[in-house]
Amino acid sequence: MSxxxxxxxxxxPPRRVALVGNPNVGKSVLFNALTGSYVTVSNxxxxxxxxxxxxxxxxxxSWQVIDTPGMYAVHTITEEERVARxxxxxxxxxxxxxxxxxxxxxxxxxxxxxxIEAGLPVVLVVNIMDEAERLGLSxxxxxxxxxxxxxxxxxxxxxxxxIEEIKTAIxxxxxxxxxPISYSRLLERDIAEVxxxxxxxxxxSRRALSLLLLQGDEExxxxxxxxxxxxxxxxxxxxxxxAFERRESFHLDLSMERKEIVNRLVRGVIxxxxxxxxTWGGRLSRLAVxxxxxxxxxxxxxxxxxxxxxxxxxAGTLVDFLEGELFEKLFNPWITTLLTGWIPWWWxxxxxxxxxxxxxxxxxxxxxxxxxxxxxxxxxxxxxEDAGYLPRLALLVDRGFKWFGLSGRSVxxxxxxxxxxxxxxxxxxxxxxxxxxxxxxxxxxLAIPCSAQLGVILALLARTPGGLxxxxxxxxxxxxxxxxxxxxxMPGEAPMFYMxxxxxxxxxxxxxxxxxxxxxxxxxxxxxxxxxLASVLMWLGKITHGMEKLVxxxxxxxxxxxxxxxxxxxxxxxxxxxxxxxxxxxxxxSKGLLDGRQLTVAAxxxxxxxxxxxxxxxxxxxxxxxxxLAIFVFVSLLAFGSGYLLNQVLVTTRLLx
Numbered sequence: 001m002s003x004x005x006x007x008x009x010x011x012x013p014p015r016r017v018a019l020v021g022n023p024n025v026g027k028s029v030l031f032n033a034l035t036g037s038y039v040t041v042s043n044x045x046x047x048x049x050x051x052x053x054x055x056x057x058x059x060x061x062s063w064q065v066i067d068t069p070g071m072y073a074v075h076t077i078t079e080e081e082r083v084a085r086x087x088x089x090x091x092x093x094x095x096x097x098x099x100x101x102x103x104x105x106x107x108x109x110x111x112x113x114x115x116i117e118a119g120l121p122v123v124l125v126v127n128i129m130d131e132a133e134r135l136g137l138s139x140x141x142x143x144x145x146x147x148x149x150x151x152x153x154x155x156x157x158x159x160x161x162x163i164e165e166i167k168t169a170i171x172x173x174x175x176x177x178x179x180p181i182s183y184s185r186l187l188e189r190d191i192a193e194v195x196x197x198x199x200x201x202x203x204x205s206r207r208a209l210s211l212l213l214l215q216g217d218e219e220x221x222x223x224x225x226x227x228x229x230x231x232x233x234x235x236x237x238x239x240x241x242x243a244f245e246r247r248e249s250f251h252l253d254l255s256m257e258r259k260e261i262v263n264r265l266v267r268g269v270i271x272x273x274x275x276x277x278x279t280w281g282g283r284l285s286r287l288a289v290x291x292x293x294x295x296x297x298x299x300x301x302x303x304x305x306x307x308x309x310x311x312x313x314x315a316g317t318l319v320d321f322l323e324g325e326l327f328e329k330l331f332n333p334w335i336t337t338l339l340t341g342w343i344p345w346w347w348x349x350x351x352x353x354x355x356x357x358x359x360x361x362x363x364x365x366x367x368x369x370x371x372x373x374x375x376x377x378x379x380x381x382x383x384x385e386d387a388g389y390l391p392r393l394a395l396l397v398d399r400g401f402k403w404f405g406l407s408g409r410s411v412x413x414x415x416x417x418x419x420x421x422x423x424x425x426x427x428x429x430x431x432x433x434x435x436x437x438x439x440x441x442x443x444x445x446l447a448i449p450c451s452a453q454l455g456v457i458l459a460l461l462a463r464t465p466g467g468l469x470x471x472x473x474x475x476x477x478x479x480x481x482x483x484x485x486x487x488x489x490m491p492g493e494a495p496m497f498y499m500x501x502x503x504x505x506x507x508x509x510x511x512x513x514x515x516x517x518x519x520x521x522x523x524x525x526x527x528x529x530x531x532x533l534a535s536v537l538m539w540l541g542k543i544t545h546g547m548e549k550l551v552x553x554x555x556x557x558x559x560x561x562x563x564x565x566x567x568x569x570x571x572x573x574x575x576x577x578x579x580x581x582x583x584x585x586x587x588x589x590s591k592g593l594l595d596g597r598q599l600t601v602a603a604x605x606x607x608x609x610x611x612x613x614x615x616x617x618x619x620x621x622x623x624x625x626x627x628x629l630a631i632f633v634f635v636s637l638l639a640f641g642s643g644y645l646l647n648q649v650l651v652t653t654r655l656l657x
Contacts, residue, residue: 014055014062017170018093020084020115022108023070024391024502025101026127028052030157030166031067032514051083059171066091074114074208075215079429082219088120089203089223095173097166099125102132102139102154103503105270109262116150116178119205123151123169130156131281131503136273144269149179158386158508183257190214190242197235200227213239214250281388281504288392288504298393305380306418307458314376315455316462323368332360351539362535366528369583373455375520377418382515386507390415395501403480405487407432410440417448424448425618435492441623442486445615446635447479449582449607456582457603460589466655467600474604474646478638534573547572561605561643562651563598570602574609581606597650605643608635 017034019027035054052067068087069080076082088096098115100108105126115122126141145152151169155162182188194210202209202223212220213235225232243250287293336353343349353360384390390412398408409431417424421444428440449457461468541547547569554568566588574581585602588594594602619628649655 014064015095016064016066016091016093017095017097018066018068018087018091019097019099020068020071020088021099021111022072022101024388025070025099025108026155026157026502027067027070027099029511030097030099030125030127030155030163031065032511033157033160033163034058034063034065034167051087058167061171063170066093071111073111074118075212075217076219085219088118092203094121095170096120096122097125097170098122099127099157101502102126102129102137103135105132105139106262106266109265110258112148113181113258113261114208116148117181117205117211118208121173122178123153123166123173124148125153125155125157125162125166127155127157127162128503129154130159130161131279131505134279135282136275138271140269140271144265147179147265147269158505158511181261183254183261187253187257190246193242194235194238197231197238198224198228199231200224202227211254214242214246215254216243285388285392285501285504288389289395291396294392294396298396301384301389305384306377306454309380310373310376310455311458311462314373315459318372318376319369319455319459322372323364327364327368332364335359347543350543351536354539354542356535356538356542358532358535358539361538362531365583366524366531369456369586371524375516377455378516378519379512381416381418382512382519383507384415385515386505386511388502388504391501392504403487404443404483405439405490405492406436406483410436413440413444414448417444418450418454421445421448421450422612422615422618425615425622429622433492435490438623438627439483439486439490441619441627442631442634443479443483445619445631446482446608446638447475449475450612453582453607456586457607460582460585460599461603464596464599467596467603470600470646470650470655471603471607474642475607478608478642482638538572557640561601561640562647563602564593566593567598567602570606571609574606574612581609597647597655601643601647601650604646605639608639608642 019031021027031052031054034056036056051069054065054067056063056065066087068084071081071084073081074085076085087093096115098112100112112122112124124144126139129139132139139154141152141154151173153162153165153169155166157163183191191207191210191214194213195206198206198209204212209220209224213224221236224235228235246253288297332353339353339359340349343352350357352358355361393415394408394411396408397411401408401410404410410428413424413427413431416427424444425441428437428444431437431440457471458468461471538547541550550572551565551568554571555565558565558567558571567585570581570584570588572581573584585594585599585606588602589599616628616632619631623631
């Protein structure tokens with residue numbers, strides 16, 4: 001198979017295969033293996049939930065592959081589950097791959113039963129077999145296939161095991177919808193009474209619709225009301241009558257009966273070891289979630305990953321080479337001489353290779369300073385992700401995050417914010433409640449520097465160790481203070497926390513490279529036009545003297561926080577992108593315009609300063625203009641207020657000389 005290949009049947013609409021299952025069971029890895037890469041990623045219409053789509057050619061046929069958000073059941077609760085079910089309902093996939101974790105086969109089979117009784121064309125992929133086998137589990141999957149009546153495939157997609165079998169199953173899939181599933185006589189009577197009143201045409205079977213109606217599924221009720229028209233009141237009355245008879249016991253009865261069905265299905269299918277083997281991954285997993293060992297492990301990860309690899313290597317060694325040696329000494333002098341010799345108009349020379357030129361400033365910042373920092377961060381983040389560390393970090397910090405009105409799930413956008421706050425703001429949509437999303441967006445806008453900004457600041461302040469300590473203390477204090485206040489003041493209930501823990505394993509180089517490449521591609525396509533735009537605007541400011549006026553207008557503000565007026569340039573840069581502003585500080589420090597105290601105050605103020613344009617636009621999209629504007633004003637006032645106070649403290653105490 002080759003991704004996106006044009007085949008002889010390219011004029012026919014592609015068939016669809018949808019990947020469904022719990023979070024963290026390997027759907028995205030399988031998606032990558034089938035399509036070759038992430039192809040298109042977009043919000044599902046009318047929602048803020050992201051859905052990945054790709055194309056593949058399997059056995060000479062063109063297929064569209066859809067990676068759905070994680071879902072635990074056909075009866076939905078979260079927005080992600082609703083979107084996943086909408087895809088099943090509206091896009092009518094030709095094959096549904098239900099991916100589950102072999103280590104939790106018994107628990108996850110309940111959803112397989114629901115998919116089968118919904119009449120969907122299901123293929124069961126029992127994934128993460130390698131980890132299950134290491135634990136000493138063994139499976140008789142042919143027996144499970146015989147009992148379910150659908151194809152069952154063993155796989156370890158992270159190891160590329162089972163991929164060819166899955167492709168074959170997709171290509172050869174018939175119309176088998178599994179063997180019938182029977183409940184107790186009482187429940188079967190209820191299902192039959194509702195089913196016989198359903199006369200419309202639906203994607204899901206009448207049996208599945210009856211169960212969802214009896215479970216009080218409002219979306220399905222709306223769908224059925226539309227399909228039944230005048231017949232719906234009688235149907236709704238019957239559902240109410242059964243619900244009244246069953247009182248509160250229907251959900252519990254259904255759950256218990258499904259559990260019993262699963263118990264019968266797996267009897268003889270799973271063989272447990274006499275003695276449970278604990279793998280190194282299992283031991284590391286246990287250490288990672290216990291505070292006594294997990295917190296030191298977290299600090300070691302941050303020290304070697306963020307400080308040494310991203311800060312020291314990425315923002316130090318790589319930036320010194322690319323920006324200092326390649327751009328400053330070789331490329332910029334060469335291109336400036338070349339273009340000024342060819343182009344007679346000074347204004348165009350200034351636009352391309354002047355002080356704020358697109359090439360000499362915009363391209364230098366984007367490629368020479370930002371690119372190596374962001375690349376090293378995304379490599380670090382992809383390693384953590386592929387190793388399965390992030391869900392354990394979420395579990396570790398869950399109790400602490402509750403002080404901020406957040407759950408442990410929030411740690412993922414927070415950590416991602418150290419890479420790109422724009423992307424992290426978008427990821428806050430995965431949080432359970434609106435309250436949690438607003439608090440996370442506020443903290444991301446305020447006290448989480450992106451990788452490029454963090455790398456530059458670490459590199460700058462590393463030469464002033466006291467300044468680096470002051471910066472860390474300020475950021476931590478403000479993060480905790482604002483987080484706690486937001487948790488106390490924001491109305492609403494604290495969220496519940498639940499999350500699947502994938503196995504901990506050695507990261508796969510191919511997975512790390514694919515994820516890093518995909519994120520780099522997205523990031524670079526997003527930032528490069530903004531860097532060009534920023535250069536053009538600053539060029540306009542220079543030739544019209546607008547920049548000079550703006551700098552003069554900001555001079556009292558700069559003086560108020562103890563900075564020279566030239567620092568205004570860095571803050572103007574920072575309006576376009578945080579990392580752009582940090583790079584501006586890099587220039588000022590290189591010219592010797594900032595001492596240790598001023599550098600520390602500037603770093604704290606700029607880190608707290610308003611989000612970059614891209615992040616602000618993402619906030620508008622996700623949170624709406626009222627919330628975004630309120631965060632914008634609050635963050636700006638707090639940034640300069642904190643800068644003023646910090647400068648006064650440092651001047652009075654002479655802490656940094």
